[in-house]
Amino acid sequence: MHVLIVNNTAIPALKYGGTERVIWWLGKALVKAGHQVSYLVAPGSSCPFADVYPFDPSQPFNQQVPKDKGIDIIHLNHGVNETPLLPHLMTMHGNMNEQIPLPVNTVFVSRNHAERFCSESFVCNGIDPDDYGDPALDTVRSYIHFLGDAAWRVKNVQGAIDVSRKAKWPLHVIGGHRFNFNQGIRLTFDTHVHFHGMKGGDEKNHILRHSAAMLFPVRWHEPFGLAITESLYFGCPVFGTPYGSLTEIVTKDVGYLSASKNELAEALQHIDQYDRKRCHERVMDQFTATHMMQQYLQKYEIVLNGHTLNHHPPVLKEIQDEKFLPFRD
CATH class of the missing domain: 3.40.50.2000 (Glycogen Phosphorylase B;)
Structure with missing residues:
Protein backbone atom coordinates (compact mmCIF):
# COMPACT_ATOMS: atom_id res chain seq x y z
CA MET A 1 0.00 0.00 0.00
CA HIS A 2 0.98 3.67 -0.32
CA VAL A 3 1.04 5.50 3.02
CA LEU A 4 1.21 9.30 3.33
CA ILE A 5 2.76 10.21 6.69
CA VAL A 6 1.96 13.75 7.83
CA ASN A 7 3.71 15.88 10.46
CA ASN A 8 4.15 19.62 10.98
CA THR A 9 7.90 19.52 11.65
CA ALA A 10 10.94 18.70 9.53
CA ILE A 11 12.68 15.36 9.03
CA PRO A 12 15.17 13.95 9.71
CA ALA A 13 15.73 14.84 13.37
CA LEU A 14 19.44 15.22 14.08
CA LYS A 15 19.26 15.70 17.86
CA TYR A 16 16.04 16.15 19.88
CA GLY A 17 12.80 15.12 18.19
CA GLY A 18 10.84 12.08 19.27
CA THR A 19 7.94 12.23 16.80
CA GLU A 20 10.27 13.00 13.91
CA ARG A 21 12.37 9.93 14.62
CA VAL A 22 9.31 7.71 15.10
CA ILE A 23 7.78 8.62 11.73
CA TRP A 24 11.18 8.23 10.04
CA TRP A 25 11.64 4.75 11.49
CA LEU A 26 8.06 3.80 10.63
CA GLY A 27 8.44 4.92 7.02
CA LYS A 28 11.77 3.13 6.65
CA ALA A 29 10.31 -0.10 8.06
CA LEU A 30 7.27 0.13 5.75
CA VAL A 31 9.52 0.56 2.71
CA LYS A 32 11.65 -2.42 3.78
CA ALA A 33 8.43 -4.46 3.99
CA GLY A 34 7.58 -3.59 0.38
CA HIS A 35 5.20 -0.67 0.86
CA GLN A 36 5.43 2.84 -0.59
CA VAL A 37 5.75 5.85 1.69
CA SER A 38 5.49 9.59 1.11
CA TYR A 39 5.90 12.35 3.68
CA LEU A 40 3.95 15.60 3.95
CA VAL A 41 6.14 17.50 6.40
CA ALA A 42 7.64 20.92 7.11
CA PRO A 43 9.72 22.63 4.41
CA GLY A 44 13.43 21.82 4.52
CA SER A 45 12.83 18.10 4.97
CA SER A 46 14.55 15.36 3.00
CA CYS A 47 14.43 11.57 2.88
CA PRO A 48 16.39 9.03 0.79
CA PHE A 49 13.69 6.32 0.81
CA ALA A 50 10.47 8.31 0.29
CA ASP A 51 9.04 11.26 -1.62
CA VAL A 52 8.76 14.43 0.47
CA TYR A 53 6.15 17.17 0.04
CA PRO A 54 6.07 20.52 1.93
CA PHE A 55 3.29 20.97 4.47
CA ASP A 56 1.77 24.42 5.07
CA PRO A 57 -0.61 24.53 8.06
CA SER A 58 -2.12 27.79 6.80
CA GLN A 59 -3.49 26.12 3.66
CA PRO A 60 -6.46 23.72 3.38
CA PHE A 61 -5.14 20.25 4.16
CA ASN A 62 -6.77 18.32 1.31
CA GLN A 63 -5.30 20.67 -1.27
CA GLN A 64 -1.84 19.61 -0.07
CA VAL A 65 -2.34 15.87 -0.38
CA PRO A 66 -0.40 14.75 -3.49
CA LYS A 67 -2.80 13.95 -6.33
CA ASP A 68 -2.60 10.97 -8.68
CA LYS A 69 0.02 9.25 -6.53
CA GLY A 70 -2.14 6.29 -5.55
CA ILE A 71 -2.15 7.10 -1.84
CA ASP A 72 -4.19 4.51 0.04
CA ILE A 73 -4.17 5.90 3.57
CA ILE A 74 -3.12 9.06 5.36
CA HIS A 75 -1.31 8.73 8.69
CA LEU A 76 -1.62 12.02 10.57
CA ASN A 77 0.66 12.79 13.51
CA HIS A 78 -1.13 15.99 14.54
CA GLY A 79 -4.48 17.61 13.94
CA VAL A 80 -5.18 19.27 10.57
CA ASN A 81 -7.58 22.00 9.53
CA GLU A 82 -10.07 19.81 7.67
CA THR A 83 -11.12 16.17 7.60
CA PRO A 84 -9.01 14.22 5.10
CA LEU A 85 -10.94 12.94 2.09
CA LEU A 86 -8.96 9.72 1.95
CA PRO A 87 -8.99 6.95 4.60
CA HIS A 88 -6.96 8.16 7.55
CA LEU A 89 -5.91 7.74 11.16
CA MET A 90 -4.11 9.97 13.64
CA THR A 91 -1.44 9.11 16.18
CA MET A 92 -1.57 11.25 19.29
CA HIS A 93 2.00 11.56 20.58
CA GLY A 94 1.51 13.83 23.58
CA ASN A 95 -0.82 14.65 26.45
CA MET A 96 -3.69 17.07 26.79
CA ASN A 97 -5.66 18.11 29.88
CA GLU A 98 -8.97 18.97 28.25
CA GLN A 99 -11.96 16.71 27.73
CA ILE A 100 -12.24 17.41 24.01
CA PRO A 101 -13.28 14.46 21.80
CA LEU A 102 -10.51 13.26 19.48
CA PRO A 103 -10.99 11.74 16.01
CA VAL A 104 -12.52 8.28 16.16
CA ASN A 105 -9.49 6.79 14.37
CA THR A 106 -6.98 8.04 16.95
CA VAL A 107 -4.07 5.76 17.92
CA PHE A 108 -2.18 6.27 21.19
CA VAL A 109 1.45 5.35 21.88
CA SER A 110 1.09 3.06 24.92
CA ARG A 111 -1.64 1.10 26.65
CA ASN A 112 -1.64 3.55 29.58
CA HIS A 113 -1.87 6.48 27.17
CA ALA A 114 -4.92 4.92 25.48
CA GLU A 115 -6.62 3.99 28.75
CA ARG A 116 -6.41 7.57 29.98
CA PHE A 117 -8.50 8.54 26.93
CA CYS A 118 -11.06 5.73 27.30
CA SER A 119 -9.51 3.85 24.37
CA GLU A 120 -7.92 0.48 23.64
CA SER A 121 -6.25 1.63 20.41
CA PHE A 122 -2.49 1.97 20.74
CA VAL A 123 0.79 1.18 19.02
CA CYS A 124 3.97 1.46 21.07
CA ASN A 125 6.79 3.43 19.51
CA GLY A 126 9.66 1.35 18.17
CA ILE A 127 13.30 2.24 17.63
CA ASP A 128 15.49 1.28 14.69
CA PHE A 287 9.90 -2.19 20.91
CA THR A 288 11.62 -2.12 17.50
CA ALA A 289 10.51 -0.24 14.39
CA THR A 290 9.54 -3.57 12.83
CA HIS A 291 7.14 -4.30 15.70
CA MET A 292 5.68 -0.79 15.36
CA MET A 293 5.30 -1.11 11.58
CA GLN A 294 3.52 -4.45 11.79
CA GLN A 295 1.05 -3.11 14.33
CA TYR A 296 0.34 0.00 12.26
CA LEU A 297 -0.31 -2.19 9.22
CA GLN A 298 -3.07 -3.87 11.22
CA LYS A 299 -4.54 -0.44 12.03
CA TYR A 300 -4.33 0.61 8.36
CA GLU A 301 -6.19 -2.54 7.28
CA ILE A 302 -8.99 -1.92 9.78
CA VAL A 303 -9.50 1.62 8.47
CA LEU A 304 -9.24 0.57 4.81
CA ASN A 305 -11.90 -2.07 5.42
CA GLY A 306 -14.29 0.66 6.53
CA HIS A 307 -14.12 0.11 10.28
CA THR A 308 -13.15 2.55 13.03
CA LEU A 309 -10.32 2.11 15.53
CA ASN A 310 -12.46 3.23 18.47
CA HIS A 311 -16.13 2.64 19.20
CA HIS A 312 -16.52 6.34 19.97
CA PRO A 313 -14.28 9.43 19.76
CA PRO A 314 -11.66 9.10 22.52
CA VAL A 315 -11.85 11.68 25.30
CA LEU A 316 -9.74 12.25 28.38
CA LYS A 317 -11.14 10.23 31.28
CA GLU A 318 -10.11 12.60 34.07
CA ILE A 319 -8.82 16.17 34.25
CA GLN A 320 -5.55 16.39 36.20
CA ASP A 321 -5.77 19.22 38.73
CA GLU A 322 -2.20 19.08 40.03
CA LYS A 323 0.54 20.60 37.87
CA PHE A 324 3.04 17.88 38.80
CA LEU A 325 2.47 14.32 39.94
CA PRO A 326 3.80 13.49 43.45
CA PHE A 327 7.53 13.00 44.06
CA ARG A 328 8.38 12.77 47.73
CA ASP A 329 11.46 12.17 49.84
Whole structure:
Protein backbone atom coordinates (compact mmCIF):
# COMPACT_ATOMS: atom_id res chain seq x y z
CA MET A 1 0.00 0.00 0.00
CA HIS A 2 0.98 3.67 -0.32
CA VAL A 3 1.04 5.50 3.02
CA LEU A 4 1.21 9.30 3.33
CA ILE A 5 2.76 10.21 6.69
CA VAL A 6 1.96 13.75 7.83
CA ASN A 7 3.71 15.88 10.46
CA ASN A 8 4.15 19.62 10.98
CA THR A 9 7.90 19.52 11.65
CA ALA A 10 10.94 18.70 9.53
CA ILE A 11 12.68 15.36 9.03
CA PRO A 12 15.17 13.95 9.71
CA ALA A 13 15.73 14.84 13.37
CA LEU A 14 19.44 15.22 14.08
CA LYS A 15 19.26 15.70 17.86
CA TYR A 16 16.04 16.15 19.88
CA GLY A 17 12.80 15.12 18.19
CA GLY A 18 10.84 12.08 19.27
CA THR A 19 7.94 12.23 16.80
CA GLU A 20 10.27 13.00 13.91
CA ARG A 21 12.37 9.93 14.62
CA VAL A 22 9.31 7.71 15.10
CA ILE A 23 7.78 8.62 11.73
CA TRP A 24 11.18 8.23 10.04
CA TRP A 25 11.64 4.75 11.49
CA LEU A 26 8.06 3.80 10.63
CA GLY A 27 8.44 4.92 7.02
CA LYS A 28 11.77 3.13 6.65
CA ALA A 29 10.31 -0.10 8.06
CA LEU A 30 7.27 0.13 5.75
CA VAL A 31 9.52 0.56 2.71
CA LYS A 32 11.65 -2.42 3.78
CA ALA A 33 8.43 -4.46 3.99
CA GLY A 34 7.58 -3.59 0.38
CA HIS A 35 5.20 -0.67 0.86
CA GLN A 36 5.43 2.84 -0.59
CA VAL A 37 5.75 5.85 1.69
CA SER A 38 5.49 9.59 1.11
CA TYR A 39 5.90 12.35 3.68
CA LEU A 40 3.95 15.60 3.95
CA VAL A 41 6.14 17.50 6.40
CA ALA A 42 7.64 20.92 7.11
CA PRO A 43 9.72 22.63 4.41
CA GLY A 44 13.43 21.82 4.52
CA SER A 45 12.83 18.10 4.97
CA SER A 46 14.55 15.36 3.00
CA CYS A 47 14.43 11.57 2.88
CA PRO A 48 16.39 9.03 0.79
CA PHE A 49 13.69 6.32 0.81
CA ALA A 50 10.47 8.31 0.29
CA ASP A 51 9.04 11.26 -1.62
CA VAL A 52 8.76 14.43 0.47
CA TYR A 53 6.15 17.17 0.04
CA PRO A 54 6.07 20.52 1.93
CA PHE A 55 3.29 20.97 4.47
CA ASP A 56 1.77 24.42 5.07
CA PRO A 57 -0.61 24.53 8.06
CA SER A 58 -2.12 27.79 6.80
CA GLN A 59 -3.49 26.12 3.66
CA PRO A 60 -6.46 23.72 3.38
CA PHE A 61 -5.14 20.25 4.16
CA ASN A 62 -6.77 18.32 1.31
CA GLN A 63 -5.30 20.67 -1.27
CA GLN A 64 -1.84 19.61 -0.07
CA VAL A 65 -2.34 15.87 -0.38
CA PRO A 66 -0.40 14.75 -3.49
CA LYS A 67 -2.80 13.95 -6.33
CA ASP A 68 -2.60 10.97 -8.68
CA LYS A 69 0.02 9.25 -6.53
CA GLY A 70 -2.14 6.29 -5.55
CA ILE A 71 -2.15 7.10 -1.84
CA ASP A 72 -4.19 4.51 0.04
CA ILE A 73 -4.17 5.90 3.57
CA ILE A 74 -3.12 9.06 5.36
CA HIS A 75 -1.31 8.73 8.69
CA LEU A 76 -1.62 12.02 10.57
CA ASN A 77 0.66 12.79 13.51
CA HIS A 78 -1.13 15.99 14.54
CA GLY A 79 -4.48 17.61 13.94
CA VAL A 80 -5.18 19.27 10.57
CA ASN A 81 -7.58 22.00 9.53
CA GLU A 82 -10.07 19.81 7.67
CA THR A 83 -11.12 16.17 7.60
CA PRO A 84 -9.01 14.22 5.10
CA LEU A 85 -10.94 12.94 2.09
CA LEU A 86 -8.96 9.72 1.95
CA PRO A 87 -8.99 6.95 4.60
CA HIS A 88 -6.96 8.16 7.55
CA LEU A 89 -5.91 7.74 11.16
CA MET A 90 -4.11 9.97 13.64
CA THR A 91 -1.44 9.11 16.18
CA MET A 92 -1.57 11.25 19.29
CA HIS A 93 2.00 11.56 20.58
CA GLY A 94 1.51 13.83 23.58
CA ASN A 95 -0.82 14.65 26.45
CA MET A 96 -3.69 17.07 26.79
CA ASN A 97 -5.66 18.11 29.88
CA GLU A 98 -8.97 18.97 28.25
CA GLN A 99 -11.96 16.71 27.73
CA ILE A 100 -12.24 17.41 24.01
CA PRO A 101 -13.28 14.46 21.80
CA LEU A 102 -10.51 13.26 19.48
CA PRO A 103 -10.99 11.74 16.01
CA VAL A 104 -12.52 8.28 16.16
CA ASN A 105 -9.49 6.79 14.37
CA THR A 106 -6.98 8.04 16.95
CA VAL A 107 -4.07 5.76 17.92
CA PHE A 108 -2.18 6.27 21.19
CA VAL A 109 1.45 5.35 21.88
CA SER A 110 1.09 3.06 24.92
CA ARG A 111 -1.64 1.10 26.65
CA ASN A 112 -1.64 3.55 29.58
CA HIS A 113 -1.87 6.48 27.17
CA ALA A 114 -4.92 4.92 25.48
CA GLU A 115 -6.62 3.99 28.75
CA ARG A 116 -6.41 7.57 29.98
CA PHE A 117 -8.50 8.54 26.93
CA CYS A 118 -11.06 5.73 27.30
CA SER A 119 -9.51 3.85 24.37
CA GLU A 120 -7.92 0.48 23.64
CA SER A 121 -6.25 1.63 20.41
CA PHE A 122 -2.49 1.97 20.74
CA VAL A 123 0.79 1.18 19.02
CA CYS A 124 3.97 1.46 21.07
CA ASN A 125 6.79 3.43 19.51
CA GLY A 126 9.66 1.35 18.17
CA ILE A 127 13.30 2.24 17.63
CA ASP A 128 15.49 1.28 14.69
CA PRO A 129 18.47 -0.74 16.01
CA ASP A 130 20.49 0.39 12.97
CA ASP A 131 20.62 3.88 14.50
CA TYR A 132 22.23 2.59 17.70
CA GLY A 133 24.62 -0.18 16.68
CA ASP A 134 26.55 -2.27 19.16
CA PRO A 135 25.10 -1.89 22.69
CA ALA A 136 28.53 -2.84 24.11
CA LEU A 137 26.95 -4.69 27.02
CA ASP A 138 30.32 -5.69 28.47
CA THR A 139 31.80 -2.18 28.76
CA VAL A 140 32.73 -0.72 32.14
CA ARG A 141 29.92 1.53 33.39
CA SER A 142 30.94 4.35 35.74
CA TYR A 143 27.94 6.71 35.94
CA ILE A 144 24.17 6.90 35.48
CA HIS A 145 22.27 9.17 33.11
CA PHE A 146 19.17 11.31 32.62
CA LEU A 147 17.91 11.60 29.03
CA GLY A 148 15.28 14.17 28.07
CA ASP A 149 14.57 17.86 27.64
CA ALA A 150 15.79 19.10 31.02
CA ALA A 151 14.11 22.49 30.51
CA TRP A 152 10.73 20.74 30.63
CA ARG A 153 9.88 20.63 34.33
CA VAL A 154 7.67 17.53 34.14
CA LYS A 155 10.79 15.58 33.13
CA ASN A 156 12.16 16.43 36.61
CA VAL A 157 15.90 16.74 36.07
CA GLN A 158 16.16 18.30 39.55
CA GLY A 159 14.65 15.16 41.01
CA ALA A 160 17.19 13.08 39.12
CA ILE A 161 20.00 15.25 40.50
CA ASP A 162 18.67 14.83 44.05
CA VAL A 163 18.37 11.05 43.75
CA SER A 164 21.81 10.63 42.20
CA ARG A 165 23.33 12.70 45.02
CA LYS A 166 21.64 10.52 47.63
CA ALA A 167 22.80 7.38 45.83
CA LYS A 168 26.35 8.77 45.39
CA TRP A 169 26.34 8.08 41.65
CA PRO A 170 27.78 10.56 39.11
CA LEU A 171 24.95 11.75 36.84
CA HIS A 172 25.30 12.62 33.15
CA VAL A 173 22.44 14.78 31.85
CA ILE A 174 21.75 14.44 28.12
CA GLY A 175 19.39 17.20 27.06
CA GLY A 176 20.16 20.06 29.41
CA HIS A 177 22.66 22.70 30.51
CA ARG A 178 24.05 23.69 33.90
CA PHE A 179 22.82 27.26 33.41
CA ASN A 180 19.17 27.26 32.37
CA PHE A 181 17.04 30.34 31.65
CA ASN A 182 13.93 28.24 30.95
CA GLN A 183 13.40 27.38 34.62
CA GLY A 184 13.59 30.89 36.01
CA ILE A 185 17.39 31.15 35.71
CA ARG A 186 18.57 27.91 37.34
CA LEU A 187 22.25 27.22 37.99
CA THR A 188 23.14 23.70 39.06
CA PHE A 189 26.13 23.71 41.40
CA ASP A 190 26.33 19.95 41.99
CA THR A 191 29.78 18.86 40.88
CA HIS A 192 28.67 15.23 40.54
CA VAL A 193 26.47 16.25 37.58
CA HIS A 194 27.84 16.53 34.04
CA PHE A 195 25.67 18.36 31.47
CA HIS A 196 26.03 17.39 27.82
CA GLY A 197 23.37 19.61 26.24
CA MET A 198 21.28 18.28 23.35
CA LYS A 199 23.02 15.28 21.81
CA GLY A 200 22.02 12.88 19.09
CA GLY A 201 23.47 10.11 16.95
CA ASP A 202 26.91 8.76 17.78
CA GLU A 203 27.53 11.34 20.53
CA LYS A 204 24.45 10.25 22.48
CA ASN A 205 25.09 6.57 21.81
CA HIS A 206 28.63 6.87 23.20
CA ILE A 207 27.33 8.32 26.48
CA LEU A 208 24.69 5.60 26.83
CA ARG A 209 27.19 2.80 26.15
CA HIS A 210 29.10 3.79 29.28
CA SER A 211 26.13 4.36 31.59
CA ALA A 212 25.14 1.88 34.28
CA ALA A 213 21.49 2.95 34.46
CA MET A 214 18.91 5.54 33.48
CA LEU A 215 17.30 7.82 36.08
CA PHE A 216 13.91 9.07 34.86
CA PRO A 217 11.71 10.43 37.70
CA VAL A 218 9.09 12.12 35.51
CA ARG A 219 6.25 13.99 37.17
CA TRP A 220 3.62 13.49 34.49
CA HIS A 221 2.05 10.53 32.75
CA GLU A 222 4.68 9.83 30.11
CA PRO A 223 2.85 8.94 26.86
CA PHE A 224 5.67 6.63 25.76
CA GLY A 225 9.22 7.93 26.19
CA LEU A 226 11.78 6.90 23.57
CA ALA A 227 14.48 7.71 26.11
CA ILE A 228 13.37 4.65 28.08
CA THR A 229 13.71 2.15 25.25
CA GLU A 230 16.93 3.77 23.98
CA SER A 231 18.46 3.32 27.42
CA LEU A 232 17.27 -0.26 27.77
CA TYR A 233 18.73 -1.02 24.34
CA PHE A 234 22.17 -0.18 25.72
CA GLY A 235 21.64 -2.46 28.70
CA CYS A 236 20.73 0.30 31.16
CA PRO A 237 18.07 -0.61 33.73
CA VAL A 238 15.59 2.23 34.25
CA PHE A 239 14.87 3.79 37.66
CA GLY A 240 11.86 6.06 37.48
CA THR A 241 8.42 7.00 38.72
CA PRO A 242 5.33 4.78 38.26
CA TYR A 243 3.58 7.15 35.88
CA GLY A 244 2.27 6.72 32.36
CA SER A 245 3.99 4.23 30.08
CA LEU A 246 6.73 3.42 32.61
CA THR A 247 4.42 0.98 34.36
CA GLU A 248 4.20 -1.21 31.23
CA ILE A 249 7.68 -0.75 29.72
CA VAL A 250 9.79 -0.98 32.88
CA THR A 251 9.10 -4.47 34.21
CA LYS A 252 10.72 -5.64 37.44
CA ASP A 253 13.52 -7.44 35.60
CA VAL A 254 14.69 -4.29 33.82
CA GLY A 255 14.23 -1.55 36.41
CA TYR A 256 12.57 -0.13 39.49
CA LEU A 257 9.71 2.36 39.88
CA SER A 258 8.89 4.56 42.86
CA ALA A 259 7.69 8.10 43.56
CA SER A 260 10.14 8.31 46.49
CA LYS A 261 13.63 9.81 46.20
CA ASN A 262 14.89 7.65 49.06
CA GLU A 263 13.52 4.44 47.56
CA LEU A 264 15.02 5.18 44.16
CA ALA A 265 18.37 6.05 45.75
CA GLU A 266 18.31 2.77 47.68
CA ALA A 267 17.44 0.81 44.55
CA LEU A 268 20.39 2.38 42.73
CA GLN A 269 22.68 0.65 45.22
CA HIS A 270 21.69 -2.64 43.57
CA ILE A 271 22.25 -1.88 39.89
CA ASP A 272 24.39 -5.00 39.52
CA GLN A 273 21.38 -7.25 40.09
CA TYR A 274 19.98 -6.24 36.69
CA ASP A 275 21.10 -8.20 33.63
CA ARG A 276 22.18 -5.86 30.82
CA LYS A 277 21.40 -8.50 28.22
CA ARG A 278 17.85 -8.82 29.53
CA CYS A 279 17.41 -5.03 29.33
CA HIS A 280 18.56 -5.10 25.71
CA GLU A 281 16.30 -8.05 24.90
CA ARG A 282 13.31 -6.22 26.38
CA VAL A 283 13.57 -3.75 23.52
CA MET A 284 14.46 -6.21 20.78
CA ASP A 285 11.53 -8.46 21.74
CA GLN A 286 8.84 -5.79 21.68
CA PHE A 287 9.90 -2.19 20.91
CA THR A 288 11.62 -2.12 17.50
CA ALA A 289 10.51 -0.24 14.39
CA THR A 290 9.54 -3.57 12.83
CA HIS A 291 7.14 -4.30 15.70
CA MET A 292 5.68 -0.79 15.36
CA MET A 293 5.30 -1.11 11.58
CA GLN A 294 3.52 -4.45 11.79
CA GLN A 295 1.05 -3.11 14.33
CA TYR A 296 0.34 0.00 12.26
CA LEU A 297 -0.31 -2.19 9.22
CA GLN A 298 -3.07 -3.87 11.22
CA LYS A 299 -4.54 -0.44 12.03
CA TYR A 300 -4.33 0.61 8.36
CA GLU A 301 -6.19 -2.54 7.28
CA ILE A 302 -8.99 -1.92 9.78
CA VAL A 303 -9.50 1.62 8.47
CA LEU A 304 -9.24 0.57 4.81
CA ASN A 305 -11.90 -2.07 5.42
CA GLY A 306 -14.29 0.66 6.53
CA HIS A 307 -14.12 0.11 10.28
CA THR A 308 -13.15 2.55 13.03
CA LEU A 309 -10.32 2.11 15.53
CA ASN A 310 -12.46 3.23 18.47
CA HIS A 311 -16.13 2.64 19.20
CA HIS A 312 -16.52 6.34 19.97
CA PRO A 313 -14.28 9.43 19.76
CA PRO A 314 -11.66 9.10 22.52
CA VAL A 315 -11.85 11.68 25.30
CA LEU A 316 -9.74 12.25 28.38
CA LYS A 317 -11.14 10.23 31.28
CA GLU A 318 -10.11 12.60 34.07
CA ILE A 319 -8.82 16.17 34.25
CA GLN A 320 -5.55 16.39 36.20
CA ASP A 321 -5.77 19.22 38.73
CA GLU A 322 -2.20 19.08 40.03
CA LYS A 323 0.54 20.60 37.87
CA PHE A 324 3.04 17.88 38.80
CA LEU A 325 2.47 14.32 39.94
CA PRO A 326 3.80 13.49 43.45
CA PHE A 327 7.53 13.00 44.06
CA ARG A 328 8.38 12.77 47.73
CA ASP A 329 11.46 12.17 49.84
